[in-house]
Amino acid sequence: MTFKSYLSLIKILLKNQYGIRFGKKTESKPLYPVETDSKKQINKKVLGAIGAIVLACILLFYIISISIILVPTFALNGLLSSLINIVVSAVQLIILFFGMVYMLPYLFFSKDSEFLQSLPLKKSVVFMAKFTLVYINELLISVAVLLPFLITVGIVSALNQIFIPVVFYINAIIIIILTPVLPLAVVSVIAFPFIYIINALKNKPFVSTVISTLFTIMFFVPVFFLSYGLNSAFSFEMSGDFVINESFKEVLNWFHNYMYPNNLICNSMLLESGIGGYFLSLIIYLALSFGFVFISIAISSLLYGRALSMNIEGAKGKKKTAKREKEFKTTKNTVFYLAKYNLKSLFKEPVFAMNIFSMPIMNIIVISFFCWIFTQQTGSVNQTAGDYFDFNFFTLGMCVYILSLTLSTGNYLAITPASIEGKNFYLIKTLPISYGEFVKSKLILADGLSIITIILASIPLWCLGRQNILNSILFPVVLILYALGINRFGLYFDFKNPRLNWSNYSEFKKSGLKLWRQMLVGIAVPVISVICCSFLSAVKIHYAIKSLIVFLPFIILSTILFFVFNGKVKNDVPIFIKNTE
Amino acid sequence: MLVIENLTKKYSKSDVKAVDGLSLEIENGEIFGFLGPNGAGKSTTIKCLTGILPFSEGDIKLDGISLLKNPIEVKMNIGYVPDTHVFYERLTGAEYINFMAGIYKVSEADRKNRFDKYVSMFRLNDAINDYIKSYSHGMRQKISIIGALIHNPKLWVLDEPLTGLDPQSAFDLKELMKQHCAEGNSVFFSSHVLEVVEKICDRVAIINKGKLVTVCNINELKEKRKDLSLEELFLSLTGESQ
Numbered sequence: 072m073t074f075k076s077y078l079s080l081i082k083i084l085l086k087n088q089y090g091i092r093f094g095k096k097t098e099s100k101p102l103y104p105v106e107t108d109s110k111k112q113i114n115k116k117v118l119g120a121i122g123a124i125v126l127a128c129i130l131l132f133y134i135i136s137i138s139i140i141l142v143p144t145f146a147l148n149g150l151l152s153s154l155i156n157i158v159v160s161a162v163q164l165i166i167l168f169f170g171m172v173y174m175l176p177y178l179f180f181s182k183d184s185e186f187l188q189s190l191p192l193k194k195s196v197v198f199m200a201k202f203t204l205v206y207i208n209e210l211l212i213s214v215a216v217l218l219p220f221l222i223t224v225g226i227v228s229a230l231n232q233i234f235i236p237v238v239f240y241i242n243a244i245i246i247i248i249l250t251p252v253l254p255l256a257v258v259s260v261i262a263f264p265f266i267y268i269i270n271a272l273k274n275k276p277f278v279s280t281v282i283s284t285l286f287t288i289m290f291f292v293p294v295f296f297l298s299y300g301l302n303s304a305f306s307f308e309m310s311g312d313f314v315i316n317e318s319f320k321e322v323l324n325w326f327h328n329y330m331y332p333n334n335l336i337c338n339s340m341l342l343e344s345g346i347g348g349y350f351l352s353l354i355i356y357l358a359l360s361f362g363f364v365f366i367s368i369a370i371s372s373l374l375y376g377r378a379l380s381m382n383i384e385g386a387k388g389k390k391k392t393a394k395r396e397k398e399f400k401t402t403k404n405t406v407f408y409l410a411k412y413n414l415k416s417l418f419k420e421p422v423f424a425m426n427i428f429s430m431p432i433m434n435i436i437v438i439s440f441f442c443w444i445f446t447q448q449t450g451s452v453n454q455t456a457g458d459y460f461d462f463n464f465f466t467l468g469m470c471v472y473i474l475s476l477t478l479s480t481g482n483y484l485a486i487t488p489a490s491i492e493g494k495n496f497y498l499i500k501t502l503p504i505s506y507g508e509f510v511k512s513k514l515i516l517a518d519g520l521s522i523i524t525i526i527l528a529s530i531p532l533w534c535l536g537r538q539n540i541l542n543s544i545l546f547p548v549v550l551i552l553y554a555l556g557i558n559r560f561g562l563y564f565d566f567k568n569p570r571l572n573w574s575n576y577s578e579f580k581k582s583g584l585k586l587w588r589q590m591l592v593g594i595a596v597p598v599i600s601v602i603c604c605s606f607l608s609a610v611k612i613h614y615a616i617k618s619l620i621v622f623l624p625f626i627i628l629s630t631i632l633f634f635v636f637n638g639k640v641k642n643d644v645p646i647f648i649k650n651t652e
Numbered sequence: 653m654l655v656i657e658n659l660t661k662k663y664s665k666s667d668v669k670a671v672d673g674l675s676l677e678i679e680n681g682e683i684f685g686f687l688g689p690n691g692a693g694k695s696t697t698i699k700c701l702t703g704i705l706p707f708s709e710g711d712i713k714l715d716g717i718s719l720l721k722n723p724i725e726v727k728m729n730i731g732y733v734p735d736t737h738v739f740y741e742r743l744t745g746a747e748y749i750n751f752m753a754g755i756y757k758v759s760e761a762d763r764k765n766r767f768d769k770y771v772s773m774f775r776l777n778d779a780i781n782d783y784i785k786s787y788s789h790g791m792r793q794k795i796s797i798i799g800a801l802i803h804n805p806k807l808w809v810l811d812e813p814l815t816g817l818d819p820q821s822a823f824d825l826k827e828l829m830k831q832h833c834a835e836g837n838s839v840f841f842s843s844h845v846l847e848v849v850e851k852i853c854d855r856v857a858i859i860n861k862g863k864l865v866t867v868c869n870i871n872e873l874k875e876k877r878k879d880l881s882l883e884e885l886f887l888s889l890t891g892e893s894q
Contacts, residue, residue, distance in 0.1 A: 079754045079755060084740075191723075191728040384664060
């Protein structure tokens, strides 16, 4: 009976998460004919499916092409098991990150806790069903990356006459299934302090935003440095082959020896220790993996009860008196007043606040990273005599690309100023304020965030980017003009068709499909710019001409967008607001 | 028969008892109203009763079975309609009801009969196979009610059940409560709509600041104190003590 309840619950959780239905549809025979999906809904589903297939193909292409390049080189150097270990470890790191982001809230702070607690189900059954779902979600990551990678390793090795034993494929299945267990065990242990921290931060949205942003940055900074490290670990020979540097080989070997127990299963896959060694390694790996599973379940189940109480009892308890409003004066400037309170309310929504907070910070980090990497290449031994490549100009191009992309697609205040209000939008319509003032307050926020981001992102470029005076001035000025234009463009279309019926962040994000205009314009120009920049970096012409060619598309587009849409925003958007139902 | 004995609940971060020594008995076949001002402890009591919240002192027994000792057995005989609905929104209404029927181990024959009966009663025929995500508040309320009744529970617990229901559905729900009790079951519900409570309840309890203030029989109140409505009684008992 308990197992039946467990299976029932898993089915429902999977249905709710992925819409997966099991077996024949026997739930009900409708008393009346059910209307089939409308054409619009079918189109939406088809588009969604196409989008998913395209994304999957891109991911597959990336994994397979990288594998094809790396496998022969690593195998030649006797480092194939190390390569597999690195990839498995990288997947575990991804699972660890997503485990923290997904598992903790889902297992310990889920909104369905009260509902499930009221049902005649044992706590252990609910916990195991949810834990199973967490594992299934992490397993999907493992399958998505490791399956194509390991199959490619097998095929490419065979094509390059590198010996791959049959046990490789058996171990591949074992690795894919058991890769998630170590990170899940780590997450379970880390969860101990985290659930108390998360509970304490429930009513402190600003602090939780800062911590979430720092946590995200902490994840990306080592990824960047790892990419840089990997980049300097290889070099191209004249024959077109990859060569692994000696120092990197040492690092690889060290990593492989210490990355336990992954090294056991990776070595045994290639029978590096013979048949006896294979079985011994496999047994130890399996034993350790089941140990991790036991640790995960034991610790998580201990925490589950405690977290459940915290979650359900929630905000009940000691009431904190809210700070008294310091100002009771009437406001003279409605626009700034609206902007101020809009910003305050956004900061109380951690997910939106994180977007606002992280936009300038992430740009500083990414631009600093690119400045540092590319300017290191000046005078690099990679340049043979006669080759010319202006790395400083290329740096500028990359920075323009990154920042312009962020400005056009990452500024929620500009691309979703109406939709972000949600159902509060209708409240605004009841207030004694002019719609024009409301729109101005949105523009102030959008433009303000863009300008702050651009100025802060310019600092690393000025300090590290080795740019001339012209580029140092044009970079912030042109991008500010671009931001002003693109913000009005985005704001216009969002107010024209706002998506207001969302009740949580994931629903809000899903409605992003309707941002295709903003995305198209927002991506097209930066891409054109970076392509121009890449070509121009290899051309010896005066730097002023190069700069003009790169910045000109932005100047033209921003001028058009600003003059066309500034007027439209002033004249048409108030009418859109009035007519929004 | 539901017996609440000296129920006391204190939240972990609070010095104040949300429910303090509450004792009640609800007979079979009775519609029992549970009233109190905001923050009085009504929802806390209901959540303790339905097993959502643990409690520090006292016990709750349904037909002699203790919630503390046999929570699963007790929950099998309770149908709960909360004030806020948390649904798995990617399920259809039918899938949700079938899930509830499965959890409460309702036989297939009973499941089909009750499913058809309640879906028709609440006029959800056209929407029952749509995703819950697309439902209005009233429709979600109706689905929640059906989910709580599909196993024909001995005790039906409702927290503010009339909120969001159209007049016809509100009427149907009240009739359903009466019908449920006529079959020998009990209904325990909290509401702020005193006129409705006065009309359909057999007895009401009034709670304030976690303590039971009074339990009164509606018919006796009408006979003995014709000058006093339930609203006036409620306000006099809760208003003076605030």
